[in-house]
Amino acid sequence: MKHERLLANGDRLDVHIMLPGEDRGETPDHLSIYHFLTRPFDPWMVATEAAFLAKFISGTADPSLADTLLVARINNEIVGTAWHATDFKIRDLGGYGFVFTNPDHRGKGIAQVLTEMALDPFWESGGLASYLGTMNPIAQHVYTKNGFRPLNGLVMRAVQPGTESEDFDRTYLRRDGDGVIRDIRLGDLAAYTHLLLTTATGGWIVRDYTEAIFHAPPSVEAGGCLRPFYNTFANHETNPNNTWKVLENNQGRLTASVNLSALSAGPLSKSATLEFQIAVDYHDRASTIINAAIEEASQNGLREVRATAISQHRQEVLHESGFEIETVRHNEFQLGPESDSNAASTDVTIMCRHLG
Template sequence: MTIEVCEPPFPGGEHSLCWWGDIAADLMAGNLRPWLYTPYYLGKIDGEVVGYMGCQTPADTREVGLVEFVWTDEAHRRKGIASLLLGRLVEEFTQAGGLALYLCTANPHAGSLYERHGFRYFVGDGMRYLAPGAGDFDRDYLEGGSPAEVRDATWADLPGASVLYNHPEPRWVVKDYLSESFHDTRYESHFVKTLRRLEGRRGVCLALENAKRRLVGLATVERRGSFAEQHTGILSFRVAPAFSGQAADLLNAAVERCADLEVAVLHVYLADCDDDQKQLLEEAGFGEEARFKRRLRVDGEYVDMVVYARTIAQTAAALFDEGYYYGGRKDWQRERVDAAG
């Protein structure tokens, strides 16, 4: 078997190489190359592809990455093809200065393969590989230092978001309400789905980046999906503890962007037991507005979910009319109703 390493764009017909429908077309067409380095490792026998897997790292920094889209042709399974491909991927990743790789699997046979290559079970169904010398990754990667800066999040933040949201700290019950990600669940393609949903002025995602160009915080605002509620948004955020002192900077930047989105009220959903998260919100002008009794199961007990809110403006323009939303009357229907008297 030969191993061919290639990057998108690929000619037509290779959409099956990406299983994330939200970005498959863009990834295969090479449209994400400005942000992501996405090599594919193709195993070929007599010129025929019998297995493949992909790796995704930021285009400009190769410290962290994801292993995705692992496949072996059914007729060639149990022949060590995936092992050879993964070995090559890990070797090239570490040679380029890579520190940590993340993946997920629900397949026990695949889990055994990843274990043999140094991956260890991490969060939920997720696994992680640490390069030689990176044993203190959890302590060192998100450590403090120079002040971080707020910027717009991009596709390049996909691997960094996996690091941030799968890191054991902060130990908040609700990691990301927008993607229904909790403290004991793996976070990965959630970022892709969220970023895609925000397009077309439906929200904004802001990153907190430190001097080493590492993602140390993320704040996402998503507009609610109905005509009656479009002036309100849901805010979800996570900040590495070493940069909690800049959480207010990140949150206030998200609030400022709401003016462009015509979002007048923000709501944040969190567990009542996460006092440190409450404090960060209060420092940014949020306060408790509602409470759902016994909404969350935590360590065999029930915990209240609280809703923190901040009113940004008293009014907001309706960016989208009723016909924009599912079930709403379209303009041509309104015209016909008016014409009928």
């Protein structure tokens, strides 16, 4: 699908919109898109993100992800890109990324045009919220024009026009059935990001210890948006012990996530680290999904699992799932920037569950 837009300076912007499952491949044209996106970001784009980008452009990604890639050209030269993705089935949450404008063409409104073209169809099809991450104040200004607002650290979120952000957080993950446990899929990119970053936490400050995702504003905030999903998903694919289970409610929404990460070889290959996130209304289902993930991993020879906690409630959830305190590291977690000598700190509790 191709569109034309006349920019304010008189340039004609030709936008190629590559809809889910369409116009993908590994032709020289597709490779030029890949190189346009990866080279400018080097070294900011990590290898994991570049690997997923290659899959998105080539059309070899898991079909559970419904992604749209926008490529803008002026006089046949690529000048801008943008990408938006959601789940192929439950298309209510989106992730926005891989946005870049050629430095020689900045200030023309290219990113503004691409963001509108990416999001308008999403809202029209019933989308409820979309997430992105940026530290660039100019980019933040552009995104603000399209309804995005700061959420957590470098993360911004836009909710469906006419919806209050607080209402969305309060209602989206409310109880609707006990939920069904299933394996993670690539299409869960945005749903997992929401579960990780939602402000409706039930007091859990640390969302993911491995990826360092926190939420205790203004002193402690997240330093990532979509990248934690890419990293965890890639890690999940490398080792059969790296089990990742999610809990889906009656509306198809992710209300819990549990993933186990183990080394692929060496003396610690039978030991795994557990990360989990649970929506407030589903805390009573925590042990069920944790046990399901551990049981599957144990079939591959896993012998012990460790998890970290700084809150009493998280410790209680782990204890109910068979974990016992192994060690307590006093005042190790600092609730504020390292440069702030007056920032409060708290204990970090390491818990372990032995399997057989």
